[in-house]
Amino acid sequence: MAENNGGEGLLFLTDEQLRKGIEAMFFAYRGFTADPDRILSSLDYGRAHHRAVHFVHRSPGTTVGNLLTILGVTKQSLNRVLRSLFDDGLVEARVGKKDKRERHLYLTEKGAALERSLSDAQRVRMRTAYRAAGPQAVQGFRTVLEAMMDPELRRQYQGLKETPQ
């Protein structure tokens, strides 16, 4: 709709355009993680801790199994991260009432504070970029990113919209 970009179009699908897109992803992702990374490294944490804290904040009471699906890592890898978050009192696990094998995860006050500090840093950059680019660009940004996800991950992503619990 609108914008026929030159009759036969498809100029945006040339290898050169695609390469630019690939490099844009690479450089932008560096920026995207830079601010949280600084905070994390001062605490001897890494991105894995950030991701765990983010999704526990996002879906309080989620189980380890859910987190495994969302994060796409092995349970052993996640477990190492969770253990350090437990030990440092950032995340709390409560045994499931129905199924006692499950552990439901919650941020402590301290964990919530870290989450806030990380996501504040990340949101500042995001907000600045969004504002500079404008709402239409933002919509395009989200559209392309969604199309780039694996279908399984896209479902996870979209599912999170409606599943605050």
Add this chain to the structure above:
Amino acid sequence: MAENNGGEGLLFLTDEQLRKGIEAMFFAYRGFTADPDRILSSLDYGRAHHRAVHFVHRSPGTTVGNLLTILGVTKQSLNRVLRSLFDDGLVEARVGKKDKRERHLYLTEKGAALERSLSDAQRVRMRTAYRAAGPQAVQGFRTVLEAMMDPELRRQYQGLKETPQ
């Protein structure tokens, strides 16, 4: 132009919108790297090798120092990667004519073949996403990503446009 998104606008800057953008970056980047990762792991390489090969292909004759700047890693880390690429005959280093301290990097035929296989895989996904999203969305995508980069990295990124050599 068009789409005034609700008078006072700025609805796209709410924390909830920003969080969606953050998660979109996270899930999309997973998709973005998934296909090359599969090829790489079958060769006992990792993303670090992919990045090196990509930028050597992109700027043949680039020096180790240039690569360090672009990749943003330490020389020790890059050196480990480059050494394995030399040993496996994928990348070739030629001593500089003007400055003999510099080593200029080139892909061998074998290295170019790997680069092609990696970037083909990545481009397929990119092209599919671009086509599904349309040219206007792609433009917005690129605009937001550029705005998200660190200024230094943005210069690197934009500089690559004009500097095939």
Add this chain to the structure above:
DNA sequence: CATTTTATGTCAGCTGTGTTGACATTCCAA
């Protein structure tokens, strides 16, 4: 010419985060 700076490489060692494999616990269903 002597000195300093630059570009590069190498060795050792540490960290974070991914992996497999083996095993324990809990739940549920045959």
Add this chain to the structure above:
DNA sequence: TTGGAATGTCAACACAGCTGACATAAAATG
């Protein structure tokens, strides 16, 4: 009740970041 499925833990390994220390050769500077 027994066996499989889901879940979590411990051990060990690989990769790719990192810092620090040191070496060498070339270039730039005094």
